[in-house]
Amino acid sequence: MTLRRLLPLVLLLLIGIFFALNLGRPQQAVVKSAMVGKPVPQFALPGPRPDGPGLASTDLAGSGPVLVNFFASWCLPCRVEAPQLKALKEAGITIHGIALRDAPGDVMGFLARHGNPFTRIGMDRDGKLAIAFGSSGVPETYLVDGQGIIRAQHIGEVRPEDVPAILKEAARWR
Numbered sequence: 001m002t003l004r005r006l007l008p009l010v011l012l013l014l015i016g017i018f019f020a021l022n023l024g025r026p027q028q029a030v031v032k033s034a035m036v037g038k039p040v041p042q043f044a045l046p047g048p049r050p051d052g053p054g055l056a057s058t059d060l061a062g063s064g065p066v067l068v069n070f071f072a073s074w075c076l077p078c079r080v081e082a083p084q085l086k087a088l089k090e091a092g093i094t095i096h097g098i099a100l101r102d103a104p105g106d107v108m109g110f111l112a113r114h115g116n117p118f119t120r121i122g123m124d125r126d127g128k129l130a131i132a133f134g135s136s137g138v139p140e141t142y143l144v145d146g147q148g149i150i151r152a153q154h155i156g157e158v159r160p161e162d163v164p165a166i167l168k169e170a171a172r173w174r
Contacts, residue, residue, distance in 0.1 A: 036134075068095075
């Protein structure tokens with residue numbers, strides 16, 4: 001056989017070896033935000049009620065560590081984490097909510113059904129703030145220190161077993 005006829009076979013063999021070697025590598029299941037360790041993006045969001053306060057980046061600095069929770073009324077895992085957010089609030093953690101791509105009435109209905117652990121809520125109707133935070137979806141929670149620096153990110157719903165670690169991390173930034 002000529003080299004020309006063997007070349008496609010050799011290339012196919014090399015591609016097969018490449019894929020076989022990479023099958024055993026663990027996949028990165030989550031994408032961490034590049035914003036961890038950086039200041040919170042500047043923002044000012046309206047609240048879900050016309051007569052109520054919204055949420056701005058200035059609300060996140062100066063008062064010790066706070067949690068910023070991206071949630072939505074249409075998000076099933078957001079319902080799962082509601083009791084844990086309540087537990088964090090009862091433990092003294094300030095939590096601000098950012099409703100992602102949601103309608104004010106739906107947000108208020110969600111909070112009436114599942115509880116409202118939030119001190120303030122902002123409406124991120126177009127998702128631009130979620131992108132600025134480096135969020136990969138809802139629910140997602142960020143720990144922001146008293147200087148407005150994002151210190152930690154929790155991807156997915158907060159589960160009961162996550163609460164002690166979140167409290168410990170928040171205490172670290174007091």
